[in-house]
């Protein structure tokens with residue numbers, strides 16, 4: 394289906410990297426999800442098969458009724474036969490109820506499992522993946538895209554089984570009743586079968602497009618709502634509305650394409666089926682007149698044609714569900730095929746309790762390997778030392794620090810802690826020993842207690858309060874009407890910048906790691922808050938190996954060592970006094986800030 398002009402979908406890595414997932418492989422991968430539910434499979438499919446067989450019996454019963462019972466004109470036998478049919482119907486009703494409920498239990502169990510795996514996979518994917526992807530897209534992949542898989546998981550194999558049974562069974566009976574009519578029917582069936590397969594395939598493609606569309610506007614909503622304060626500050630509502638309208642219209646077009654396919658597909662199927670009926674009626678009439686077919690045979694045959702087509706009709710009726718489920722499973726497979734860039738090595742061991750001797754040895758790294766940000770960096774930090782990283786914006790200070798918890802892996806050289814290459818430690822044990830206070834503090838929409846406790850889940854109230862006290866948050870908590878239970882809004886919007894930073898510091902007090910990375914906030918705070926935060930940070934750094942990314946030189950005078958990072962690497966290092974004494978970049982930076990401040 395063609396995309397209109399100006400209609401290009403945002404190209405993200407995941408979207409363009411659509412794998413060609415071959416059908417047999419896909420079916421095999423899907424089949425493995427049934428394995429833990431074999432009992433349910435047996436119940437649902439067993440009942441479905443039994444129900445299918447009972448359905449087949451009905452036309453034959455009608456045939457016997459017309460040709461053998463009616464001519465006897467014995468009401469007692471007629472009533473008996475109808476009572477027998479009632480019993481069969483009741484049994485069939487029970488079977489269908491079982492299939493409906495337990496079949497869906499099975500389907501939903503599979504859908505839930507897929508969703509859990511997809512979410513788990515998202516948690517495992519690395520920073521680089523998230524650098525490229527948009528949240529809105531990813532939300533769609535775990536929610537809407539998987540919606541109909543449960544339906545397909547339930548109905549797909551069951552319908553297939555019933556289809557096979559009824560096709561084979563009905564056709565055998567048709568041949569038995571009238572071989573000539575059966576042959577005629579068999580000639581027309583492939584046309585209808587082709588239509589179902591063809592339009593189903595086109596719908597699957599359309600659903601994939603719809604998912605991308607939904608992803609695009611989810612991302613748009615997520616950005617506009619997430620950045621609503623910026624949108625309003627620039628009074629750019631009209632601009633956002635226009636962008637959204639374009640996405641919305643794109644989705645509308647794709648959906649209309651779907652309904653066009655559906656309309657044509659349904660018409661084809663309907664006509665195909667009716668055509669068979671008419672041909673059978675015409676030919677049947679000729680055979681009846683010629684004396685080679687009884688009325689009972691004729692009626693039974695027409696009913697058998699109905700049974701024969703039911704699976705096709707069913708597939709057609711759910712033409713939305715199947716292709717949507719298949720497209721959803723493809724999107725799931727695509728996501729799962731994206732391997733986490735950074736994972737535990739096979740021989741990784743949990744790190745012991747670290748002392749914090751950090752060494753960067755000839756470290757080279759670039760987000761794009763062709764354009765390294767860091768080249769041959771050598772840096773050694775003794776346990777408990779505080780090292781301040783300073784230098785021009787974009788020099789790679791943050792990048793250097795993000796290599797330590799392995800948010801990205803070095804491309805050359807290595808990083809060791811206490812002499813162990815960090816790639817030989819398990820990620821969880823490494824990261825549990827590195828505390829990170831970022832410039833841009835992220836808080837979850839919850840209470841102050843929950844946010845502080847994120848540093849160590851399961852910490853007691855006493856421990857949380859102690860961490861809050863050390864982060865100079867106790868006065869604030871005492872002021873709040875709900876104390877620690879105060880809700881702080883999405884991303885902590887109800888807190889001030891300084892309060893958010895102290896929340897981040899409290900978390901790390903609770904976490905109590907031997908290594909610390911402080912990305913100093915650039916925004917200036919009032920002197921009192923600034924002092925409170927500096928005191929809290931100084932206390933936090935005590936006894937821990939600390940890397941501070943410093944923007945204001947005044948805050949790092951007491952650092953054990955100051956390292957000046959420039960785009961060409963480490964330009965110089967030493968104490969504040971040492972560096973000031975030389976006419977190097979530090980002195981220039983210092984003079985610049987000093988002149989600015991005065």
Ligand SMILES: Nc1ncnc2c1ncn2[C@@H]1O[C@H](COP(=O)(O)OP(=O)(O)OP(=O)(O)O)[C@@H](O)[C@H]1O
Nearest residue numbers: 524760761766784785786787788789790791792793
């Ligand atoms: N996630 C990323 N993907 C691609 N490039 C990045 C990414 N993060 C940073 N960069 C680039 O890497 C370079 C170093 O950035 P980095 O944030 O490490 O600098 P910095 O010294 O910490 O700067 P600042 O003092 O402004 O915070 C910059 O050129 C930046 O554009």
